[in-house]
Amino acid sequence: MNIVKTQSYEEMSRKAANIMSAQMIHKPDSVLGLATGSTPEGAYQILIERCQAGDLDFSEITTVNLDEYVGLSPDNPESYRYFMEDRLFSHVNMNAARVHFLNGIASDPISECARFETLIKELGGIDFQLLGMGPNGHIAFNEPSSSFARTCFKVGLTESTIEANKRFFDTAEDVPREALTMGIGTIMAARKILMLVSGSNKAEIAEEAFTGPICPEVPASILQLHPNVTVLGDVAALSWMD
Numbered sequence: 555m556n557i558v559k560t561q562s563y564e565e566m567s568r569k570a571a572n573i574m575s576a577q578m579i580h581k582p583d584s585v586l587g588l589a590t591g592s593t594p595e596g597a598y599q600i601l602i603e604r605c606q607a608g609d610l611d612f613s614e615i616t617t618v619n620l621d622e623y624v625g626l627s628p629d630n631p632e633s634y635r636y637f638m639e640d641r642l643f644s645h646v647n648m649n650a651a652r653v654h655f656l657n658g659i660a661s662d663p664i665s666e667c668a669r670f671e672t673l674i675k676e677l678g679g680i681d682f683q684l685l686g687m688g689p690n691g692h693i694a695f696n697e698p699s700s701s702f703a704r705t706c707f708k709v710g711l712t713e714s715t716i717e718a719n720k721r722f723f724d725t726a727e728d729v730p731r732e733a734l735t736m737g738i739g740t741i742m743a744a745r746k747i748l749m750l751v752s753g754s755n756k757a758e759i760a761e762e763a764f765t766g767p768i769c770p771e772v773p774a775s776i777l778q779l780h781p782n783v784t785v786l787g788d789v790a791a792l793s794w795m796d
């Protein structure tokens with residue numbers, strides 16, 4: 555695990571955008587696993603600027619997003635699908651047919667999870683997975699648990715996650731209680747992983763996840779076992795490092 559401490563959110567975002575740009579230049583038809591949340595927004599903005607300047611091409615890129623809230627349709631402004639359209643896809647030359655999401659309003663969530671898992675396999679797997687981390691150590695929506703989930707599944711969100719994510723909704727009551735998410739196994743099968751972590755509220759859990767024991771109670775700790783993972787964090791989140 556390669557952990558890189560940057561001085562600020564801006565520096566972390568620039569470095570993240572550099573790593574993602576390099577991936578896209580080396581392999582223009584990469585399958586990118588993408589994440590939502592505040593943490594990757596700065597990097598997405600830089601990718602947009604590079605694409606609009608003609609330095610980055612999304613036309614052959616395929617994307618698969620980590621997760622989606624149950625019950626939110628793609629045109630719901632709080633859905634992750636909407637978030638990605640708004641923060642990245644609608645500003646770059648992305649081919650809409652190559653954008654893939656778990657469908658939060660699927661009538662049969664179990665089949666929907668199986669469909670997504672199969673789709674990722676048919677795409678040849680994820681070349682590059684971008685991740686953030688929840689304050690309780692969750693990745694995608696893999697909440698602290700007694701075991702690691704292998705594949706995509708429907709999950710009940712913890713109070714801690716509802717509390718952390720309510721800032722995107724009018725009230726905490728509006729936060730969906732369930733989500734569809736890639737499993738830990740799905741994420742760990744990605745060839746490369748870039749984890750972004752920002753802010754002092756993530757410092758304690760980051761230290762636990764990246765230096766503590768590997769356990770499903772701290773889902774991000776599993777990344778210690780991945781052969782090609784870079785953690786990029788700002789000084790606030792990685793204050794515990796020398």
Ligand code: GLP
Nearest residue numbers: 589591592593686687688694695
């Ligand atoms: C959500 C998403 C995660 C994301 C996390 C952190 O719960 N499901 O994929 O990593 O939020 O969000 P933020 O970057 O806003 O702290």
